[in-house]
Amino acid sequence: MDKETASVLKPQPTLSFLKGSEEAIKAKDGAPAEWESAAMIVRSQLSEAMNAKNVAFLLGAGASSFMTSGKQVGIPTMEPLAKGFAGTTGKRADRLFATATQRKILKTSLGLDLAAPEYSRNIELLMETLHCHRFALSRSIHSGGRHKLPLKTVNAVISKVQNFVLSRCTTGAFADGDDTVLTLYQDFYRKLVFRDRSLPRPWVFTTNYDTFNETAMDRLGLPYCNGFSGTVERRFNPAVFRYALAEQLDISSRKWTAVDGFVYLCKLHGSITWTEDEHGLFAIRETQVPDPTGQVMIYPTPAKQNSSLGSPYADLFREFQSRIVREQSVLFTLGFGFGDEHINNIIYQALTIPTFRLVVFASPTSGGEIAKLRALGDPRVWIIGGDLPGGGKAHYFDTFVHSLMPEPPGDRIDTAVRKVVEDMLGRTPPGGGKDDA
Secondary structure: OOHHHHHHHOOOOEEEEEEOOEEOOOOEOOEOOOHHHHHHHHHHHHHHHHOOOEEEEEEOHHHHOOEEOOEEOOOOOHHHHHHHHHOOOEOOOOOOOOEHHHHHHHHHHHOOOOOOHHHHHOHHHHHHHHHHHHHHHHOOOOOOOOOHHHHHHHHHHHHHHHHHHHHHHHOOHHHHOOOHHHHHHHHHHHHHOOOOOOOOOOEEEEOOOOOHHHHHHHHHOOOEEOOEEOOOOEEEOHHHHHOOOEEEEEOOOOEEEEOOOOEEEEEOOOOOOEEEOOOOOOOEEEOOOOOOOOEOOOOOOOOHHHHOOOOOHHHHHHHHHHHHOOOOEEEEEEOOOOOOHHHHHHHHHHOOOOOOEEEEEOOOOOOHHHHHHHHHOOOOEEEEEEEOOOOOEOOOHHHHHHHHOOOOHHHHHHHHHHHHHHHHHOOOOOOOOOOOO
């Protein structure tokens, strides 16, 4: 293939910025706008949106996923997770994968084929099916007879799916010293915290179980509130979401001002470091390392919406709803595919508030719920996506952080100094080899 043919086949860089049904980046003479010029328009608009009175971010699985040179250095999204589990047959006593015997029992007794294409694409559908079978078998009058073995097998496979998801959140390149994803989160928070002191502190909501958010802020020295209080034993106490961190300016007159760089972090589906015990007034405890015997995280199941009604999830979802329905609120979604009905419902309710704005980073041709949002034609709904020069997608988390997220003047200096130090030390900036062959 010659270079001319290759250039024709390669996707041309295009940046789409839909405000309702109107494209905010106008093409000239029928040709797409130059990418950097289009990016400047997006940055300008995002700068205005991020200076709104109330700003919140919703980070989905895509934010923690990062492919470089064909290798996953973060945490796979749901579809690769499903393919990894459904396409692997475990050996005897395997904790992560269904064995050949278990697969055979499910197929012959229940007509459930783990190798079916739908389960290789959607691990949530697999868990939904397994839980439905468990519900029916456990209530069968034959649960102690001919349904005993199928029920035991279903329970075992459900446990293996849960262990598999947990293992993918705790092992991989990121756990072996690769800081690509962690550095990306650090860059995100470094830019996020520069807000006027007179404005409320930003909120970050996430459906992810990993600890990239907490580790990034710890390494940056940023104070944050995640709903837990205490030091030796950190317990979930929703009252701390009402607290603010302030510094005393004048001791004599007791003048206080909000501390720069403070962030509220709310993990809607729990975390790999949350456990549950019966000691103390508050049962949910935060540990420094995952405890596989007492996980509180919500795994992808049909009970997800019902689970969100219990503590601590009722408190977390109440915070999410409370924050985005406030006057002059903006919600940015990144790496989120709108696959969680309980979260979608809260966002749709917020759209009934005239001053609410929703900024979605997704492919402009996405289907499903994003297509429904696009079809509304509501100018308060922004959808940003497209292709990058040299490959990649404009709606990916790393593109937002490095190319589209407004950068404060002080941060530009920090970035320049960091680049000089890296060049002097002969280091390659994290992610610098992303597109290298």
